[in-house]
Amino acid sequence: MLLKAIIVSDAPKLATSSCIIQRSSSRRKPLSTSSVPPRASRTNVDKQTTTTDGDFYQVLQRYSTLYRIVLARPMSNGLILDEWQRIYIQVVNELGLLLDGEKAKQCCMRLSCRLLVKGPEGFVQDPNYHMETRGSLYDAWETMDGLTSSNWPGFYDSGSGSIDVRIVATHSKVSQKACCPPKSIYIHISPVFEEPYSFHALPLVIGPVEVEAEKSARTNDTWGADRQSKAMHRAFCLDQTSMSVFLIKEGWMCGTPGKMWDSALVLSDMLVNRIRHQPQYLEHRRIIDLSAGTGSVGLLISSIYQRWFPDRMPQITLTDLPEALSLIEFNKNLNFNSDINANVRIEPLEWGNIDHTTHIANSGPVDLIIASDVVYNPSCFSLLVQTLETLSTPGRTVIYLGYKRRGLKEEDEDQFFKLCSANFHISLVQKNQMSDGFGDWEREQAPLVRDSDDGKGWMGILPSGRTSSLGNPQETGVRVYRLTKKIN
Template identity: 30%
Template sequence: MARHDLTSALRYMWECFRASNQFASSTFRFTLDSDQNVSLLQLATLENLRPFVLARSVSEAEVELEVVSQSVNSFVALVDRSITALDLSATGIEFYPKILTKITTESAADIGNKWGGMIFRLIPREPFPKRALQSDDSHSSTLTIHLAIVNEMNLFPREAIPAEARISVAAEIIGNKYASILSVPAKPDISEIYYPGLDFHGFYGSGKGAVTVQVTSGNEEEFYILLYPSAPRTDMPELKLIPLVLGPFIVSHRISRDNDEEEPLTTLRPLYIDSCEHIYIKESTSDLPGKIWDSALFLCDAVYRDVSNNHGKTLSILDLSSGNGAVGLYLYRKICKYLGHEIEDFRLALTDVEEAIPLIRENAIRCCPDRYHEIVVDSLYWGAQEKRIDYSPFDVVIACDLIYDNEYFDDLLVTLERLCIPGKTTVFLGYKPRGLSSDEKSELWSRIAGIFRMQELEVQESTITGVSGICNKTVGVEIWRLWR
């Protein structure tokens, strides 16, 4: 079926959906002529269609999608762009629509949020604000922060959010009790220059926007600004968005501070231990391995629940290739707070390649300043040559988003097998598809099953980053418990 015929068929079906004025779903089955095209379809079409995909299965050369949406134009445009990118001819793809099935309002909750079950990140974008804010006579200064929203890969999936969406963003001062937000202008000061028509603080469905605040401070101590989505419009669904902490800033009471503009701003992510306590994780500004991945949010919950129900007087956890240390540090703080009276000896090791160690160590010091000396931060490479970490063997090994290239899988499997002591160690594996074909993943999972016993978990994420009430499967994350 040619691209034109495919999109025409989809448009006709969605016109039927729209006429019914109800949620509706349909199953689409793509049959491709080669394994290579299956991989291409997964990388292009399936990822682009994620905002609308309720479930999917892949069997040999067949790819089946169950799709739910109320936006005919967005859906058709995504399909059109995906098929164009694949450059498939009329001989490469066939399309078989099944009978339409209406979904009642009660069961609509099962599809996750209408934003596509995605978890977004709030990030700063160029031009960056100045670190030193020049004050006026009242010791206040106006600050405008340019914003964008992206997914975990630092990309904004166009049309994943309706163009008419209006997401307001609120701001709070943290880190300096003498600094506060004095007022918020009616709209961002630069909205007409950079974002015409932006008459509120936040962004439209384009994924770009700004916030302007007037900050006052009684001293020149540093402070940070927490930015997070405020209450959504009642006619728009909730946005799953990880807040942003940006800084440090100062309100300067002097005429000029020439050197402050050159100091880079830091991007932090808040992780909430509970409603009263949180930690701030610094992310890498240029390297994807230093980000907080979607899988990390669910691993935090899965590991903590398991440890809560199965722990002795001693506990040791290894966060393998931990990136920025987020999962391990979150668990360390939460376990110390809620289980510390039951666990007499709790040790944590955070490991990665040598280049990642400075970021992990910085976060460990920031998040656990009084107990940093109890945490091991060290380099550890996969494979036969990996060095032994102090106080191993471990009770828990965390492997978050380590499977993305089968080139490194042999070394990873060797390391996991050595670290997982039969009858003692539990491995928690977080996985999200990013490049493996269905055949490659099936082969790798078969090899894991040949060594470990495996249990797939369903995790309902609690409020860890401001995101809550979303299941791992809704965002395409798999959480596995492995043991021997």
């Protein structure tokens, strides 16, 4: 995913206490918006331009309904059994912008924690340890940072909060050991739907952390540089029975490729929902996850097939700029064993680079190209379209492009879709909508359609009929387009 920094080349630099949105010249992903070729889809709000920092801030917040829980401060990655540790957290949108004004005052969210360890079928509840939580009481100086004391762990009338946690051995024999070897675990922090519940946010997974039975010289040095962790992950629930999850590590300080942007959340959920109901949908297909960023979309698809339909595994190639591939490789190794290597490849691909494109195209015709949040920099539009054209085969290749309006002007959007329309059929993916220019394989399976629950897999379980006081989590502003190459 390449969106390396703020999504608009002329946007003011924005910073928060939890992260910095960086500027980058790399050709990559998103800063899109939510309009599309059909003029009827545009709204007066979409056409507005901004002239002040305040107005621009509001534009960036407009479609912020998929909030995230993030670390506000680094935490120690070495924890002692039966000792309380405080984790400082915040609620932000995909750009790292904090809640402000009335939104912050409406933020009430109780949190729960569980401990995860890696198992053969994903990350599951640790059988040896569990986590106790409690509300936090703050000193006077801490309340100046917007923190509000509460009787429950989480957020209370503020977008800044904390949770006090303590790791306790599930079995007494574990805690009785004189020396317990370090055990790497992950802390899964997620909202609880109990009063006073006001809205939802993507759960946060922190780790790995090491658990020790008693303090040692290493764990006593909690302020050492090697003892402080900023590692944040997102979790997708693979199985509601076992509550096993798939993890993706983010690297917010890495800029665009280090984040899971909203379009990736929506597109991955759309595809997974389809696969679960129709596993033959992508059976043995050749897929490219273009400018994959964290690798969340392509790796999640691979995880679903490996877990439930191993005999139907597609061939997936995840691409991005050379300097961004290490995060994809990390997330691949985090979730898979070496036996996945034959089906999942990670390759460099810079838009417009003939050598990169030719190398990938020579591997065989592509059935599906996934492109989430790649429309953000007008100066790169022609190179992006050129790359899509080179990788596409008429009558076979289908492109699903996720796009969200954040800062591009209407004329910039028109420019991109005009470039695409010269050689591609373009349609907006909606519920029960048929399109032109099917790929042969897609004609057999039927094209992808939208669902009101798109994106919910990353959110956890949202109670039926419940919406947030800050908005409906499914109203993301993300639009998904379907492109197929015309037959000349």
